Amino acid sequence: MAVTRYCTRTYLQDQRIFPSHSAKISLTLFVIFLVLLPAFAGQYLLLVASLCGIATISVLGLNILTGYTGQLSLGHAAFMAIGGYTVALTGEHFHLPFELNLILAGVVASIAGLVVAIPSLRLKGLYLIITTMAFQFIVEYVLLHWESLTEGERGIPIHAYSLFQLNLDDRSQQFYVVLVLAIAATILTKNLAMSRTGRAFVAVRDHDIAAEIIGVNLAKHKIMSFIASSFMAGIGGCLYAYVYQRITPEIFTFMVSIEYVAMIIVGGMGTVVGGILGACFMTLLPQFLGLIFGPLSSAYPFMSSRLGAINIMIYGMIIIFFLLFEPEGLFGIWIRIKNYWKPWPFKY
Amino acid sequence: MDAMQVKFLAMGIINGFAVGAIYALLALGFVVIFKATDIFNFAQGEIMMFGAYMAMLMSNALVGKLGIVAAFTLAFLISSFTTALLASICEMTVVRPMLGKPVLSIIMITLGLAFVLRGGVEFIWGPEELPFYKPFRDAPLLVQGVPIAEVRLYTIVTSLILMGVFFLFFKYSNKGLGMRATAEDQETAFLMGINVKRIFTMSWAIAGIVGAVGGIFLGSTVGNLVPYLSHMGLRALPAVILGGMNSITGAIIGGLILGVCENLAGTYIAPHIGGGDIKEITSYVIVLVVMMIRPHGLFGTKEIERV
Numbered sequence: 058m059a060v061t062r063y064c065t066r067t068y069l070q071d072q073r074i075f076p077s078h079s080a081k082i083s084l085t086l087f088v089i090f091l092v093l094l095p096a097f098a099g100q101y102l103l104l105v106a107s108l109c110g111i112a113t114i115s116v117l118g119l120n121i122l123t124g125y126t127g128q129l130s131l132g133h134a135a136f137m138a139i140g141g142y143t144v145a146l147t148g149e150h151f152h153l154p155f156e157l158n159l160i161l162a163g164v165v166a167s168i169a170g171l172v173v174a175i176p177s178l179r180l181k182g183l184y185l186i187i188t189t190m191a192f193q194f195i196v197e198y199v200l201l202h203w204e205s206l207t208e209g210e211r212g213i214p215i216h217a218y219s220l221f222q223l224n225l226d227d228r229s230q231q232f233y234v235v236l237v238l239a240i241a242a243t244i245l246t247k248n249l250a251m252s253r254t255g256r257a258f259v260a261v262r263d264h265d266i267a268a269e270i271i272g273v274n275l276a277k278h279k280i281m282s283f284i285a286s287s288f289m290a291g292i293g294g295c296l297y298a299y300v301y302q303r304i305t306p307e308i309f310t311f312m313v314s315i316e317y318v319a320m321i322i323v324g325g326m327g328t329v330v331g332g333i334l335g336a337c338f339m340t341l342l343p344q345f346l347g348l349i350f351g352p353l354s355s356a357y358p359f360m361s362s363r364l365g366a367i368n369i370m371i372y373g374m375i376i377i378f379f380l381l382f383e384p385e386g387l388f389g390i391w392i393r394i395k396n397y398w399k400p401w402p403f404k405y
Numbered sequence: 406m407d408a409m410q411v412k413f414l415a416m417g418i419i420n421g422f423a424v425g426a427i428y429a430l431l432a433l434g435f436v437v438i439f440k441a442t443d444i445f446n447f448a449q450g451e452i453m454m455f456g457a458y459m460a461m462l463m464s465n466a467l468v469g470k471l472g473i474v475a476a477f478t479l480a481f482l483i484s485s486f487t488t489a490l491l492a493s494i495c496e497m498t499v500v501r502p503m504l505g506k507p508v509l510s511i512i513m514i515t516l517g518l519a520f521v522l523r524g525g526v527e528f529i530w531g532p533e534e535l536p537f538y539k540p541f542r543d544a545p546l547l548v549q550g551v552p553i554a555e556v557r558l559y560t561i562v563t564s565l566i567l568m569g570v571f572f573l574f575f576k577y578s579n580k581g582l583g584m585r586a587t588a589e590d591q592e593t594a595f596l597m598g599i600n601v602k603r604i605f606t607m608s609w610a611i612a613g614i615v616g617a618v619g620g621i622f623l624g625s626t627v628g629n630l631v632p633y634l635s636h637m638g639l640r641a642l643p644a645v646i647l648g649g650m651n652s653i654t655g656a657i658i659g660g661l662i663l664g665v666c667e668n669l670a671g672t673y674i675a676p677h678i679g680g681g682d683i684k685e686i687t688s689y690v691i692v693l694v695v696m697m698i699r700p701h702g703l704f705g706t707k708e709i710e711r712v
Contacts, residue, residue, distance in 0.1 A: 129509045176693075179700040182508040183445055183650070187642055188696045191689035194639075198686045311639075315516055322513055366527035366632075373520025380514045381502055 091236055095229035103228040104300070105344055110235035111296045112336035114242045116320045117329065118289025123318065124327035125250060126282035127262025129182065132173070132189035133290055133317045135196035138309035140166040140291025141298040142200065145213040159238075159295055166291025167284045174283035178276050181265075193311050200306040212305030215298050235296055242289055247329050249285065258282055259327070319376050325388025334387040346371060415551045417672045418665055423557035423626070425664020426564035430619035431641035432648065432656035433568065434612035440588040440651050441608035444500060445508075447515040449616055450638015451522035452492050456617025457537070457624040457634060458526055460484035464538045477540045485617045492613030493606045495522075501605065519635070527632040539625040560622040567618055568657055571611070575653065584608060588651070640685075643692035649701070663688050 075081040095103060119133045140162035147153045147161055173192055177185055200207050207213065249255045257278050260268035269275050298304040316339060324335020346368055354361040379386060431449055438446045446452075463480035464473075471479065495518055503514050541559060545552035575581040586594040587604045595601045623637060624630050644663045648655025671684040 123509065129512070176697045180696060183512070184646070184696060184700060186508075186512060187646055187692060190639070191643070191692045191696075194689045195686050195693070318509070318513060319517075322510075362531055362533075363528050365532065366524045368524075369520050370524030370528065373517040373522075373524060376513055376517030376520070377499055380506075380510050380517065381499070384506075384510065 088240065095232055100228045103232045105341070107228070107232045107235045107300050109337045109340045110232070110239040111293050111300065112320065112340045113239045113333050114296070115290050115293030116317055116324070116332045116336040117242050117246045118286040118293070119317050120321050120327065120329070120332040121246060121249065121258070121289070122282050122286035124321050124332070125255060125258040125262060126279065128177070128279060128282060129186045130189040130286070131186050131311070131314050131318065132193035132196075133286075134309040134311070134313035135193040136166045136169060136287040136290035137294030137297065137313070138196055138200060138306070139169045140294030141304045141309065142207060142213070143291070144295045144298050145215055145304045146206070148215060149213060155299075159292060162295035163288040163291040166294065167288040170283045170287025171280065173287075174280045177283070178279055190311070193314050197306060197310060207306070210305065210307075212303050214303045216302075231300055235300075238292065238296065242292070243329060243333065246332075250329065254278070254281065262327070316372070319372070323375065323379050323386050325386030328388050330391070331386050331388030334391070338387060342371075342375070343368065412551050413672075416553065417668050419551065419553050420557055421665035421668030422661060423560045423664070424668060425661035426561050427619045427623050427637070428641045428644045428663050429568065429657040429660025430564055430615045431638060432644035432660045433571065433653065434615045434619075435641070435645045436648070436650065436653055436656040437608050437615075438612050440653070441584050442504070442605050444503070444511050445515065446612065447512060447638070448495070448519035448522055449612060450635040450641070451519045451526070452488060452613055453616040453620035453623070453638060454632065454635040455491060455522060455526055455620070456484050456488040456613070457620030457630055458530055459487050459617070460621045461535060461537050461624065461630055468538055473538065474540045477538065481618075481621055484621060485614045488617035489610040489613035492609040492616070496606050496609035500609075501602075523632055523635055530630075532632060534629045534631050536629050537624040537627070539628075541625060556622070556625045560626065563618065563622065567615065571615075572653070580607065640688050643688040643695075646692050647695060663691065666691060
């Protein structure tokens, strides 16, 4: 975890949400930019922006679990799938309103998180990874083969929905919903990270036995972080289902779980900003790759069947690159640039 | 149970052993690397897949010049060698800098490696199914009246021989002793004059060889190759968990148990639940149950930690 706050002398200073005035100003400007985005962005760009927002919500959840609490999970996509399918089933069978669906998706996913968390309390590291991976594969299998409930490969279509009389078929209105929820998720995570609970999470990550000796209730905090993480994953999955208007088992595969872990590695482990950066980076990456390889594959027909292979290779190379050369991720790069300019033109 | 059902069960168990032998080879690859370097290699399935594709390339090239058996044998050897080489290169370039890093970083780097290998294989050979030449007859052999496909018998026999060779290697050879010493304590082994770096590379090379052998037999059993084959690597993970991370015999037994369970589940449970191939997730269900009862694997020992 990168050191982000220098010169804090009191706890009050350390617990501020914004580390400095300039951070407050730049964040406000950023939010204003996002609010104004639908005014000049096209439909496609808005869709991509919504996907970034959804990935942000979900990756912040994974960051609570893996980045802060140190519980490694390769099953994040399974929780997203549970959230998404909850929405599809409640929305289509019971015609519940959007707001209720959203909460329900989170709650059902966090119940699933609880179910995974309780047996996982005794597991650590590698064993936990393999258990969550097993959970991911089982969920994938059930979604694919429980045809009477999930319609198998065809998936479930999700029809138009509305929120407070707003028709959310429109991309820009979808974007606003995602934006509000993403900002809420960010504030929530930041707040959680800076509270006693968040510090307890970090203590569990850094050394669980030492944390227990200081008086952190291990079981309670591990379960709490699992629940928080899967709640946010459920919300993310729910929004994903709404934006795509159809949910199929192929959306939330093991690959997606790996991608989410890659996001927190690329962005920077255990930091909120890092999570957001990683989510945006990994969501925009396929779009960039499409921009580069789209024309190439139309020029060379041989390429078109190899696109998947190239994409997957680039993903792997990015993961390897960040782990080998930039273990603190994009956030680490950002902090380094900032620290370089702080005393400029002096060396230090 | 009448005679027919007994035969059916015997067939299921022997076929299960054949699948289990492949799992055991994969698990052996995992455990050899984990024991020597403390690195858990998620790319083992991809290494196996590379071995299978290499063997296909070689046997396709050689089958015109030599007989099919000779071509297959030569392809087998060349593929084992190249796969071992590839695994060593991966170790030296990508994995070695990660020594002593947190578990998640190590796992993610091997997953990244897996992506690169899978993408590379798919880029060269394409995502389509490719036929795999094999010298085995399609007609099943009858053992005590139980029909067994020839390839499955060869799989079991070759795997057992390979496992025996490695068992003797670890037990009696100088290098094997060095590997066991490194596994026990890397620093002490280093101080005793063992070339720890070479041991690391060697463990990956061994994993490459067993991976290639597993891949070739898997390809022969299935009859064709797709990049999706690498998922077998993940399905073999529960074998390692069953056997305990640091026990070679455990991994082999775990692999065999897993193969048999999977095959029997496919025969006896699948018809009752309907839809889908229950074999795909049997191993994951087993691992969940084992993890709940014994968090350190069936034969694994509890690690003692210091604060």
